[in-house]
Amino acid sequence: MISARLRKTFPTRPDSAPFSLELEFQAAAGVTVLFGPSGSGKTLTLDLIAGFMRADEGRILLDDEILFDRAAGVHLAPQARNCGYVFQNYALFPHMTLRQNLEFAAERRPRLERHRRVNEMLEKFRLVDAAGRRPHEVSGGQRQRCSIARALIGEPKLLLFDEPAQGLDAPLRAEFYEVLRQVRADFETPMLLVTHDLDECFELGEEMLVLRHGRLVQNGTPAAIFEQPANVDVARLLGIFNLIPAEIRSLDPGRNTSKVQMGEHELDGPYFPGHLKGDRVTVCVRPERLTALARNGKPGVNQIPAQLERTIERPQWMRLEFAGGIAVDLTRPDYERVRDTKDWMIEFPRESLRVL
């Protein structure tokens, strides 16, 4: 269990804008994902926890050990923190074999135990055959597994990952997810993983912290955050396309309904707690929750006519972009049924509507 309260300020420099990080969070066992765009302070957060940098203010507690406490003047050296760190480029020592890399990390153990532990890790991470080779002589997957094994060999109380799948091709990425799931099953170490990849959040994250401009803007499970982003900024970070200005016309908590005016159309939605009639809001609907269909006759409830501007092919689905900036994702079979349509309608299922 890690709990951290951090503040770190960087003044304006000739080559950089001022930046400040102000963050408070806790992470228990399992994978917690730090998600945010580049420059949001994700890697900085890892560096402060690992002790590569010193926060201006705050406190870092790992289990019951204080790693950093500004008020008490505690700042443990990186060597004393017992946090495994998997670097973005793996940072394997290029002049050592994979085995030597692991031995370097286990050097504080007694000789016999070290030997046993290194062999155990080589086996567990399927590195036995490559153990005698140097990092540049082995495959990307082996390098990756070696860096994780190296971080785990000292039995850290926390494992930090800095964009571990960044720049990997699809097979390696899948392999990495597999390895990480295995690690999660075999070791009880809490893991903190930095990424700006949404797929990764869903693949790996049990908890998700959304960072923006050095602030925590939302936390929860990836599914919950995706279902109800805290605000328009989070929705944009999550890549949700349909953000449409609207006004709440009526709200009925008893029947769990509402009416929302969107341009010239009125849509039925669920009850929106915390909002008032007359509120100017942003309607947020994920493209895959919408349906596009052929128009015949008068549009029904929650259906609005729309002009198709273009279609974009994706491996698993088709994205239809309509005038007014509304995007609809259809599965390929669904698309095949309506592909020849000239006159379109978009249907907004009642339960899909969210307002921010």
Added chain:
Amino acid sequence: MQIDWFPLWLSLRVAFVSTAVAFVVGLWLAYILANREFHGKEVLDAAITLPLVLPPTVLGYYLLVLLAGNSPLGKLWENIFGSPLVFTWKAAVVAALLHSLPLLVKSARAALESVDRSLERAARNLGASEWRLFWRVTVPLARRSVLAAVALAFARSLGDFGVTLMVAGNIPGRTQTAAVAIYDAYEAGNTMVARTLVLVISAIALLILTLANRLNPRGT
């Protein structure tokens, strides 16, 4: 005519000792300059570099003031070793050091700074002490550049003239290094001796610099 090889032998000995001292002190200084942040860091770097640009007479003057028998340092030396430092071959080592040290510090600092910082972070993260990090990660990775710097320092130690003349003097058979002997021989009209020593010194220096170039990954 008989050639006295003592000056050449002395020069090599001076160069070896001075390079050894420069390696230990210089690597330590380079480590400080590459890894620590402190006030006056660049002043320290400039002070170390200063001997490369000052006239030998200025350096010789400083050394004489600093190390002469009646100076505190000179007295300290005499108390420890029982004989004065100036006008001995050890003074020639100090003179050679003035030029080899800055060369070594400059190149070694650049070499140490060129090592990937994330590797050093990784070592710290894995619990390695700063000492182990330095000798097991930083130095091995910067090995070729550091060796090139050592070779350069050695070559430079071999060739000092002015400062050596001022603080070690020109005592044949005791403090007369090759560079000084060449001047001496030329003045005395022993062109054959001068020419031979010139060629030998040039050959050795060329050999060492070629070696340094081949060691240096950047090729310079």
